[in-house]
Amino acid sequence: MVNITLIAGARPNFMKIAPIIHAIHQVRESGREMDYRLVHTGQHYDPKMSGDFFEQLQIPHPHINLEAGGGSQAQQTAAIMVGFEKELENFKPDVVLVVGDVTSTLACSITAKKMQVQVVHVEGGIRSWDMSMPEEINRMVTDSITDHFFTTTELANENLINYGVPERKIHWVGNTMIDTLLKEMPNLKQPHGEIYDRLKEKSYFVLTLHRPANVDQEEKLKAMMEAILEGSGELPIVFPVHPRTAKVLKNLGIEHPRLHYTEPLSYLEFNYLVQNARGVITDSGGITEEASVMNVPCLTLRDNTERPETITQGTNELVGTDPSKLKPYMEKILEGNWKQYRGILLWDGHSATRIVEKLWQIYGEKKRVTQG
Numbered sequence: 001m002v003n004i005t006l007i008a009g010a011r012p013n014f015m016k017i018a019p020i021i022h023a024i025h026q027v028r029e030s031g032r033e034m035d036y037r038l039v040h041t042g043q044h045y046d047p048k049m050s051g052d053f054f055e056q057l058q059i060p061h062p063h064i065n066l067e068a069g070g071g072s073q074a075q076q077t078a079a080i081m082v083g084f085e086k087e088l089e090n091f092k093p094d095v096v097l098v099v100g101d102v103t104s105t106l107a108c109s110i111t112a113k114k115m116q117v118q119v120v121h122v123e124g125g126i127r128s129w130d131m132s133m134p135e136e137i138n139r140m141v142t143d144s145i146t147d148h149f150f151t152t153t154e155l156a157n158e159n160l161i162n163y164g165v166p167e168r169k170i171h172w173v174g175n176t177m178i179d180t181l182l183k184e185m186p187n188l189k190q191p192h193g194e195i196y197d198r199l200k201e202k203s204y205f206v207l208t209l210h211r212p213a214n215v216d217q218e219e220k221l222k223a224m225m226e227a228i229l230e231g232s233g234e235l236p237i238v239f240p241v242h243p244r245t246a247k248v249l250k251n252l253g254i255e256h257p258r259l260h261y262t263e264p265l266s267y268l269e270f271n272y273l274v275q276n277a278r279g280v281i282t283d284s285g286g287i288t289e290e291a292s293v294m295n296v297p298c299l300t301l302r303d304n305t306e307r308p309e310t311i312t313q314g315t316n317e318l319v320g321t322d323p324s325k326l327k328p329y330m331e332k333i334l335e336g337n338w339k340q341y342r343g344i345l346l347w348d349g350h351s352a353t354r355i356v357e358k359l360w361q362i363y364g365e366k367k368r369v370t371q372g
Contacts, residue, residue, distance in 0.1 A: 001033040002364045003093040005112075008062070009043030009080070009104025011053075012177070012286045015267065016099040016122060018057040019179035019352035027356050032364060034356070037091055041080045041104040042067040056187075056268050057180065073103060073134060080107035088115050094363050095120055098142065099176070101135040101306075109142045118363075122176060122355065124149030125156030128306040132213075136306070148362060150355050153309050153344070173354040174346030181271065181290050182349040188272035195238070195260045201276045204235050210242035211283040213321055214301055218252055220321075221245075224301065225254050227323035228281060231330030232258070238273060240265050279333040288316040293347065297338040299329050313342045 004024070008017050017038070027034050040062035054061055066083035068076060080103065088096075088111065096112040098105040099122040109119045124143050128136050143149070149165065151157050152175045160170050190196055207228065215221050228237060240262045241249065249261070265273065271290060274280055279297040280287060285307050291298035292314025299319050310316035315338065319325055332338060346354075 001035060002095075002360065003091075004034070004036045004359065005088075005091070005093040005096045005117075006036050006038045007041065007084075007096060007098045007104055007108045008038065009041040010100075010102045011044060013099050013102065013104070014053070014057060014059070015180045015286075016176045018059045019176050019183070020097070020122070020355060021059050023352040023356035026353070027360060032360060034360060034364065037064075037093065038062045039084070039087060039108075040065045041083070041108070042069045043076060043080065043102060043104045044069060052266060056184070056266060076103050077107045080104055081111045084108050084111045085115065088112065088117060093117060095147075095359070097122060097359075099123055101126075101139045101142070103134070103138065105142050106138040109145055113145045118147040119145065120148040120150060120359070121146040122150045123152055123156075125151045125160040125170070126153075126306040127156075127159050128304045130304045139306070148358075150351075150358070152347075152351075155308065171354070171358050172346065173358070174348060174351035175289060175344075176351045176355070177286055177289055178293055178347045179349050179352050180267075181293060184268060184271070185275070185294075187268055188275060189268050190272055191262075191265055191269040193262075195262065196273075199236065199238070199276075202278050204277055205232050205237045206273050206277045206280045206282075207237050207239040208242070208280075208282045208284055208287060209239075209245050209301065211302065214283050215242075215245045215248050218248055220323075221248055222252050222254060223323040224321075224326075225252075225259075227326045228330075229256055229259065231327040233330075233334050234258070235278060235334075236260060238262060238277075240270065240273075279330070279338075288314065289347075292316055292341050292344075295341040297333045299326070299333075301326075309344050313344050315339060315341050 006017050008014050024034055024036050042065045068079035068083050095118045097120050098109055112119050121142055130136050149170045150173045157170050157172055209215050236258045238260050275294050280291045281299045283301045288298050288300055288307055288310040292310045298316040301319055303320050305318055319329055
């Protein structure tokens with residue numbers, strides 16, 4: 001029996017984990033002995049990640065929630081490590097699988113390695129080279145102690161090789177976030193509410209903002225919001241507001257008849273909005289991937305990205321954080337003169353299958369030889 005502990009701490013992690021769970025079930029149905037334990041660190045609490053969220057992704061509720069949310073980054077990292085150490089004392093797996101670049105990824109990787117448990121990193125090797133981002137530190141530290149890397153692109157492979165990682169530890173598999181998107185696209189659904197009933201297909205923008213560089217400085221956020229309103233013509237802007245951003249927006253009192261603040265949406269509802277939008281304005285990395293695959297124009301309000309493939313082969317453009325740079329991009333979207341998705345290798349809906357097959361090859365076959 002190969003036992004895998006799967007780590008998720010924030011909402012996007014579950015989109016990346018869900019197809020891996022489905023692939024493990026398929027392996028088990030084929031007669032091979034593989035089991036998993038899903039650990040939610042509790043890093044982020046999201047009401048939209050209650051029962052309906054797990055039903056939408058068709059995955060079971062976590063086996064345990066470490067309830068390590070809140071506090072500073074250091075406090076949260078420490079709380080996750082303490083909680084996960086107890087978890088590993090009670091249930092020691094053959095391997096711990098972490099995804100992405102959140103605090104939980106870093107904390108659980110360190111804890112596992114110190115307890116002599118192997119670590120595999122799904123989405124290993126991606127880099128923004130911006131050390132002011134907590135996520136970049138999480139990526140670099142996690143990758144420095146990882147045993148096997150499951151990568152999304154050739155560029156991620158090259159980054160790891162340049163660090164001296166042996167090629168036998170690097171497995172190019174694609175993007176499990178896109179596995180979930182492709183599987184769920186037939187199930188996307190319009191959110192309930194008068195705002196959404198009034199929206200016309202390809203006649204509105206979707207906006208998301210949450211990064212400290214964009215939302216923590218009130219004057220900067222105000223200037224960006226004004227630039228977005230100015231550049232959007234007569235089209236509505238739908239803004240599902242992250243709790244971090246809501247506090248600042250409330251202080252600023254930014255309101256406009258075309259600007260619609262909404263509660264955070266479920267996975268199926270949010271991606272319905274993206275799929276039918278004229279364009280997306282965001283500072284999220286994951287949304288740039290989803291928008292690209294859905295062939296929806298995307299503007300990233302950041303000065304760098306760890307997902308350059310969404311620019312070279314996708315529908316994303318890196319605008320930066322200067323509000324004055326935004327208008328020409330939005331005009332181009334309004335004119336309908338935007339690049340098309342060119343396809344990204346191995347972003348085909350089968351990444352999780354490749355991951356689980358490789359895990360069986362690495363750990364299952366090894367166990368059979370050892371026990372045999």
